[in-house]
Amino acid sequence: MPKPRLYLFAVLFIGAAAGCSLLVNPLTRLWFYTYGTGTPEGADTLLSPASFLELRPDGSFTRDFGRFEYGTWIKKGHQIILTDQEHRVDSLRFSMPAAGDLKITMTGGYIADFESRPIPAQKAKVDPFSLANNRWRIRPSHKETDREIRERLHNHCQFWETYFRWALDKGLPAVDVRSTPTPIKIYHNGFTLKPVEDLPPEWVSYFYDTDDCRKANEMIRNIFEHRTIAWANTDNPYKMFLSAFQQMSNYLK
Numbered sequence: 001m002p003k004p005r006l007y008l009f010a011v012l013f014i015g016a017a018a019g020c021s022l023l024v025n026p027l028t029r030l031w032f033y034t035y036g037t038g039t040p041e042g043a044d045t046l047l048s049p050a051s052f053l054e055l056r057p058d059g060s061f062t063r064d065f066g067r068f069e070y071g072t073w074i075k076k077g078h079q080i081i082l083t084d085q086e087h088r089v090d091s092l093r094f095s096m097p098a099a100g101d102l103k104i105t106m107t108g109g110y111i112a113d114f115e116s117r118p119i120p121a122q123k124a125k126v127d128p129f130s131l132a133n134n135r136w137r138i139r140p141s142h143k144e145t146d147r148e149i150r151e152r153l154h155n156h157c158q159f160w161e162t163y164f165r166w167a168l169d170k171g172l173p174a175v176d177v178r179s180t181p182t183p184i185k186i187y188h189n190g191f192t193l194k195p196v197e198d199l200p201p202e203w204v205s206y207f208y209d210t211d212d213c214r215k216a217n218e219m220i221r222n223i224f225e226h227r228t229i230a231w232a233n234t235d236n237p238y239k240m241f242l243s244a245f246q247q248m249s250n251y252l253k
Contacts, residue, residue: 025057025075026096026099027055027075027080027094027096027102028055028056028057028119029055029100029102029116029117029118029119030052030053030054030055030116030117030118030119030120030129031052031053031054031055031102031114031115031116031117032049032051032052032114032115032116032117032176033047033048033049033051033052033065033112033113033114034049034113034114034115035113036106036110036111036112036113037110037111037113038108038109038110038111039108039110040106040107040108040110041106041107041108041110042107043065043066043067043107044065044106044107044108044110044112046065046066046067047065047066047106047112048179049176049179050064050176050179050180050181051063051064051065051066052064052129053065053114054119054120054127054129054130055073055080056119056122058122059072059073059074060072060073061073061082062129062130062131062134063082064134064137066202068134068137068138069082069084069085070084070085070131071083071084071085078093078094078095079091079092079093079094080092080094080104092104092105093105100115100116101113101114101115101116102114102115102116117170117172118170118172120162120166120170121166121169125162126162126165126166127162127166128159128160128162128163128165128166133155133158133159133162134155134159135152135155136152136153136155136156136159136206137181137206138206139205139206139207139208140207140208141208142208143208143209143211143212144207144208144212146215146219149207149212149215149216149219150219150252152206152207152216153216153219153220153252154249154252154253156182157245157248157249157252158245158249160182160184160241160245161242161245161246161249163175164238164239164241164242164245165238165242167238168236168238168239168242181200181202181203181206182194182200182203183199183203183216183217183220184220186241188237189237189240190231191241191244192224193217193220193221193224194217196213196214196217199213199217219252220248223248223251223252227251229244229247229248230243230247231243231244232244
Protein backbone atom coordinates (compact mmCIF):
# COMPACT_ATOMS: atom_id res chain seq x y z
CA MET A 1 0.00 0.00 0.00
CA PRO A 2 2.79 2.53 0.61
CA LYS A 3 3.78 2.56 -3.07
CA PRO A 4 0.39 3.73 -4.38
CA ARG A 5 0.39 6.51 -1.79
CA LEU A 6 3.84 7.67 -2.91
CA TYR A 7 2.80 7.48 -6.55
CA LEU A 8 -0.39 9.44 -5.86
CA PHE A 9 1.60 12.10 -3.99
CA ALA A 10 3.96 12.47 -6.92
CA VAL A 11 1.05 12.88 -9.34
CA LEU A 12 -0.60 15.48 -7.13
CA PHE A 13 2.68 17.38 -6.76
CA ILE A 14 3.27 17.47 -10.51
CA GLY A 15 -0.34 18.54 -11.09
CA ALA A 16 -0.03 21.36 -8.55
CA ALA A 17 3.22 22.59 -10.12
CA ALA A 18 1.61 22.59 -13.57
CA GLY A 19 -1.37 24.51 -12.18
CA CYS A 20 0.92 27.18 -10.70
CA SER A 21 2.74 27.63 -14.01
CA LEU A 22 -0.60 28.13 -15.78
CA LEU A 23 -1.43 30.98 -13.39
CA VAL A 24 1.61 33.01 -14.41
CA ASN A 25 0.39 35.93 -16.53
CA PRO A 26 2.87 36.69 -19.34
CA LEU A 27 1.49 40.26 -19.52
CA THR A 28 2.84 41.20 -16.09
CA ARG A 29 5.99 42.77 -17.43
CA LEU A 30 7.49 46.12 -18.29
CA TRP A 31 6.95 46.82 -22.00
CA PHE A 32 8.89 49.30 -24.16
CA TYR A 33 7.76 50.46 -27.59
CA THR A 34 10.14 49.40 -30.36
CA TYR A 35 8.46 50.07 -33.72
CA GLY A 36 5.11 50.05 -35.47
CA THR A 37 3.47 49.05 -38.73
CA GLY A 38 0.79 51.01 -40.53
CA THR A 39 0.03 54.72 -40.32
CA PRO A 40 -0.21 56.11 -36.76
CA GLU A 41 -2.99 58.55 -35.98
CA GLY A 42 -3.47 61.18 -33.28
CA ALA A 43 -1.90 60.25 -29.96
CA ASP A 44 -0.26 57.21 -31.57
CA THR A 45 2.26 59.54 -33.21
CA LEU A 46 3.58 60.33 -29.71
CA LEU A 47 4.97 56.82 -29.28
CA SER A 48 8.75 56.76 -28.99
CA PRO A 49 11.45 54.43 -27.63
CA ALA A 50 10.73 56.04 -24.23
CA SER A 51 7.07 54.92 -24.34
CA PHE A 52 6.41 52.25 -21.75
CA LEU A 53 3.61 50.21 -20.24
CA GLU A 54 4.17 48.60 -16.85
CA LEU A 55 1.61 45.93 -15.92
CA ARG A 56 2.16 44.79 -12.35
CA PRO A 57 0.88 41.49 -10.92
CA ASP A 58 -1.12 43.36 -8.25
CA GLY A 59 -3.37 44.81 -10.98
CA SER A 60 -1.82 48.29 -11.06
CA PHE A 61 -0.27 49.93 -14.12
CA THR A 62 1.66 52.97 -15.26
CA ARG A 63 2.26 54.04 -18.83
CA ASP A 64 3.53 56.90 -20.92
CA PHE A 65 2.24 56.91 -24.48
CA GLY A 66 2.81 60.66 -24.74
CA ARG A 67 1.02 61.28 -21.45
CA PHE A 68 1.81 59.72 -18.06
CA GLU A 69 -1.06 57.68 -16.62
CA TYR A 70 -1.56 55.28 -13.74
CA GLY A 71 -4.38 53.15 -12.39
CA THR A 72 -5.61 49.55 -12.58
CA TRP A 73 -5.69 46.93 -15.32
CA ILE A 74 -7.28 43.59 -16.13
CA LYS A 75 -6.99 41.14 -19.01
CA LYS A 76 -10.24 40.27 -20.75
CA GLY A 77 -9.84 37.88 -23.64
CA HIS A 78 -7.47 39.54 -26.10
CA GLN A 79 -7.85 42.97 -24.53
CA ILE A 80 -5.96 44.84 -21.83
CA ILE A 81 -8.46 47.06 -20.00
CA LEU A 82 -6.84 50.11 -18.40
CA THR A 83 -8.69 52.37 -15.96
CA ASP A 84 -6.61 55.47 -15.26
CA GLN A 85 -6.45 57.98 -12.40
CA GLU A 86 -9.29 59.98 -13.93
CA HIS A 87 -11.50 56.87 -14.31
CA ARG A 88 -11.10 56.83 -18.07
CA VAL A 89 -11.15 53.36 -19.60
CA ASP A 90 -8.93 52.33 -22.50
CA SER A 91 -9.26 48.90 -24.12
CA LEU A 92 -6.12 47.73 -25.93
CA ARG A 93 -6.46 44.80 -28.32
CA PHE A 94 -3.27 42.77 -28.17
CA SER A 95 -1.51 39.64 -29.33
CA MET A 96 1.65 37.88 -28.15
CA PRO A 97 3.21 36.05 -31.11
CA ALA A 98 6.30 35.13 -29.07
CA ALA A 99 7.60 35.31 -25.52
CA GLY A 100 8.60 38.87 -24.67
CA ASP A 101 6.81 40.29 -27.72
CA LEU A 102 3.58 42.28 -27.34
CA LYS A 103 1.63 43.76 -30.25
CA ILE A 104 -1.03 46.38 -29.48
CA THR A 105 -3.53 47.57 -32.08
CA MET A 106 -3.74 51.35 -31.85
CA THR A 107 -5.99 53.93 -33.53
CA GLY A 108 -6.68 53.27 -37.21
CA GLY A 109 -5.24 49.76 -37.08
CA TYR A 110 -1.68 50.88 -36.36
CA ILE A 111 0.19 47.92 -34.83
CA ALA A 112 2.64 48.98 -32.12
CA ASP A 113 5.32 46.47 -31.14
CA PHE A 114 6.55 46.32 -27.56
CA GLU A 115 9.49 44.40 -26.12
CA SER A 116 9.54 43.16 -22.54
CA ARG A 117 12.01 44.06 -19.82
CA PRO A 118 12.30 42.62 -16.31
CA ILE A 119 9.70 44.15 -14.04
CA PRO A 120 11.25 46.29 -11.27
CA ALA A 121 10.99 45.56 -7.55
CA GLN A 122 7.56 45.57 -5.91
CA LYS A 123 8.23 48.65 -3.78
CA ALA A 124 7.13 51.80 -5.61
CA LYS A 125 10.01 53.75 -4.05
CA VAL A 126 12.59 51.74 -6.03
CA ASP A 127 10.55 51.28 -9.21
CA PRO A 128 11.66 53.87 -11.82
CA PHE A 129 8.29 53.54 -13.59
CA SER A 130 6.05 54.00 -10.56
CA LEU A 131 3.93 57.06 -9.84
CA ALA A 132 6.26 57.88 -6.94
CA ASN A 133 9.20 58.39 -9.32
CA ASN A 134 7.27 60.00 -12.19
CA ARG A 135 5.37 62.90 -10.67
CA TRP A 136 7.72 65.14 -12.64
CA ARG A 137 5.86 64.02 -15.80
CA ILE A 138 2.54 65.43 -14.56
CA ARG A 139 1.89 69.04 -15.58
CA PRO A 140 0.74 71.26 -12.67
CA SER A 141 -2.54 73.14 -12.77
CA HIS A 142 -0.92 76.31 -11.41
CA LYS A 143 2.30 78.28 -11.71
CA GLU A 144 4.82 76.67 -9.36
CA THR A 145 6.93 78.23 -6.64
CA ASP A 146 10.71 77.81 -6.66
CA ARG A 147 10.31 75.11 -4.01
CA GLU A 148 7.82 73.18 -6.13
CA ILE A 149 10.10 73.40 -9.17
CA ARG A 150 12.99 72.06 -7.08
CA GLU A 151 10.78 69.21 -5.88
CA ARG A 152 9.92 68.41 -9.52
CA LEU A 153 13.62 68.30 -10.41
CA HIS A 154 14.38 66.24 -7.30
CA ASN A 155 11.74 63.70 -8.38
CA HIS A 156 13.24 63.64 -11.89
CA CYS A 157 16.67 62.81 -10.45
CA GLN A 158 15.08 60.08 -8.33
CA PHE A 159 13.71 58.59 -11.54
CA TRP A 160 17.22 58.40 -13.01
CA GLU A 161 18.66 57.06 -9.76
CA THR A 162 16.13 54.22 -9.61
CA TYR A 163 16.45 53.67 -13.39
CA PHE A 164 20.16 52.91 -13.12
CA ARG A 165 19.59 50.89 -9.92
CA TRP A 166 17.05 48.77 -11.81
CA ALA A 167 19.48 48.24 -14.70
CA LEU A 168 22.23 47.28 -12.25
CA ASP A 169 20.09 44.92 -10.17
CA LYS A 170 18.64 43.16 -13.23
CA GLY A 171 22.03 42.88 -14.95
CA LEU A 172 20.79 44.58 -18.12
CA PRO A 173 23.50 44.81 -20.79
CA ALA A 174 22.32 48.27 -21.94
CA VAL A 175 19.54 50.81 -21.33
CA ASP A 176 18.22 53.75 -23.34
CA VAL A 177 19.32 57.12 -21.91
CA ARG A 178 18.49 59.32 -24.90
CA SER A 179 14.74 58.94 -25.42
CA THR A 180 13.47 59.95 -21.96
CA PRO A 181 12.51 63.67 -21.91
CA THR A 182 15.16 65.33 -19.72
CA PRO A 183 17.21 68.55 -19.52
CA ILE A 184 20.32 66.45 -18.82
CA LYS A 185 22.36 65.03 -21.69
CA ILE A 186 23.97 61.76 -20.63
CA TYR A 187 27.23 60.62 -22.19
CA HIS A 188 29.11 57.36 -21.64
CA ASN A 189 31.34 59.02 -19.04
CA GLY A 190 29.36 61.97 -17.65
CA PHE A 191 26.50 64.39 -18.25
CA THR A 192 25.82 68.02 -19.03
CA LEU A 193 22.90 70.45 -19.13
CA LYS A 194 21.06 71.00 -22.39
CA PRO A 195 20.58 74.62 -23.48
CA VAL A 196 17.02 75.92 -23.11
CA GLU A 197 16.58 76.04 -26.89
CA ASP A 198 17.49 72.33 -27.13
CA LEU A 199 15.12 71.06 -24.44
CA PRO A 200 12.74 68.29 -25.60
CA PRO A 201 9.20 69.62 -26.19
CA GLU A 202 7.88 66.87 -23.89
CA TRP A 203 10.05 68.16 -21.03
CA VAL A 204 8.86 71.74 -21.57
CA SER A 205 5.24 70.53 -21.54
CA TYR A 206 5.65 69.16 -17.99
CA PHE A 207 5.85 72.73 -16.63
CA TYR A 208 3.05 75.24 -16.20
CA ASP A 209 4.79 77.66 -18.57
CA THR A 210 8.13 78.29 -20.27
CA ASP A 211 9.19 80.64 -17.48
CA ASP A 212 9.01 77.82 -14.92
CA CYS A 213 10.91 75.56 -17.33
CA ARG A 214 13.69 78.16 -17.63
CA LYS A 215 13.86 78.43 -13.84
CA ALA A 216 14.33 74.68 -13.64
CA ASN A 217 17.25 74.84 -16.08
CA GLU A 218 18.87 77.62 -14.05
CA MET A 219 18.57 75.57 -10.86
CA ILE A 220 20.43 72.69 -12.49
CA ARG A 221 22.98 75.06 -14.01
CA ASN A 222 23.63 76.53 -10.57
CA ILE A 223 24.43 73.06 -9.21
CA PHE A 224 26.78 72.28 -12.10
CA GLU A 225 28.60 75.59 -11.68
CA HIS A 226 28.79 75.81 -7.87
CA ARG A 227 28.67 72.23 -6.65
CA THR A 228 30.93 69.24 -7.19
CA ILE A 229 29.72 65.92 -8.56
CA ALA A 230 32.15 63.28 -7.27
CA TRP A 231 32.21 60.67 -10.00
CA ALA A 232 32.47 57.13 -8.63
CA ASN A 233 35.73 55.36 -9.42
CA THR A 234 34.22 52.42 -11.25
CA ASP A 235 34.09 50.90 -14.73
CA ASN A 236 30.38 50.18 -14.30
CA PRO A 237 28.41 53.07 -15.88
CA TYR A 238 25.26 52.15 -13.93
CA LYS A 239 27.06 52.60 -10.61
CA MET A 240 28.65 55.82 -11.86
CA PHE A 241 25.39 57.48 -12.88
CA LEU A 242 23.47 56.09 -9.91
CA SER A 243 25.93 57.85 -7.61
CA ALA A 244 25.87 61.06 -9.66
CA PHE A 245 22.09 61.36 -9.60
CA GLN A 246 22.02 60.59 -5.89
CA GLN A 247 24.25 63.62 -5.39
CA MET A 248 22.05 65.73 -7.67
CA SER A 249 19.01 64.69 -5.61
CA ASN A 250 20.73 65.73 -2.40
CA TYR A 251 21.69 69.13 -3.80
CA LEU A 252 18.08 69.72 -4.87
CA LYS A 253 16.61 69.00 -1.43
